[in-house]
């Protein structure tokens with residue numbers, strides 16, 4: 001089945017080049033601007049289209065890789081063209097295939113296919129995509145054809161219910177984007193202790209990298225270290241005294257989650273004193 005992309009951004013460019021690498025034929029790209037479509041087509045050795053209907057007529061599986069807020073509008077434009085028998089997909093983590101309103105009446109099959117992966121580059125992200133998990137949600141009747149289309153890729157594909165997509169996506173954001181926010185705040189605190197941005201990153205790198213590797217290898221419980229794991233309430237109390245209001249707002253709920261992990265790791269220990277200290281800060 002031939003694939004096409006509307007939206008020549010980071011996800012569209014990466015997936016297109018990735019598909020080509022695994023032998024999925026590409027019909028080409030269309031986008032808001034012809035320049036993006038052309039650049040994506042050049043990189044994937046395929047064609048660019050100046051209209052959505054021309055691209056649609058050339059492909060069996062159409063990916064709408066425009067930003068989430070544009071997907072509905074793009075679908076409403078292409079629904080007016082002959083879509084019967086086409087697989088229409090988007091790659092949003094939080095939206096379901098329900099965004100394709102009246103797709104059954106139009107005779108097409110709608111899917112949301114979300115690669116759990118941070119595409120931060122149009123040019124290079126596809127190189128690391130092979131281990132990413134894809135979640136699939138959508139038309140049940142044609143699901144085997146969709147799974148067969150994806151089966152040439154080495155990626156595990158997990159099916160997800162439409163009703164779970166928002167919480168699923170929130171989890172992905174917590175584990176990835178919010179990690180960046182946490183790192184940013186830690187770097188700002190280190191800056192206030194005299195570390196330049198780069199020095200801070202260098203200082204944190206072995207700590208963060210090893211910790212993350214431990215978490216990924218054995219899970220958060222086994223990987224847990226630090227004052228909460230040691231039930232060292234005095235140190236946590238000192239942290240709270242040293243942090244500003246906004247810093248504490250970040251520190252406190254994460255500390256509560258750490259207590260939950262520590263309690264499950266050491267069921268015989270009481271973390272009551274530490275919990276009381278956190279409660280007093282509330």
Ligand SMILES: NC(=O)c1ccc[n+]([C@@H]2O[C@H](COP(=O)([O-])OP(=O)(O)OC[C@H]3O[C@@H](n4cnc5c(N)ncnc54)[C@H](OP(=O)(O)O)[C@@H]3O)[C@@H](O)[C@H]2O)c1
Pocket residue numbers: 006007008009010011012030031032033034036037065066067068070073074090091092093114115116117118119120
């Ligand atoms: N980036 C990620 O890490 C990631 C991961 C998983 C899933 N996704 C999903 O992938 C989708 C795209 O995200 P992205 O990060 O690739 O965004 P992006 O880099 O901003 O690219 C979006 C592309 O869509 C084009 N576009 C915007 N409005 C359009 C419209 N009305 N019609 C046609 N094309 C339009 C833009 O056009 P021009 O360049 O032509 O102006 C741009 O090339 C989203 O649904 C997102 O949730 C992203």
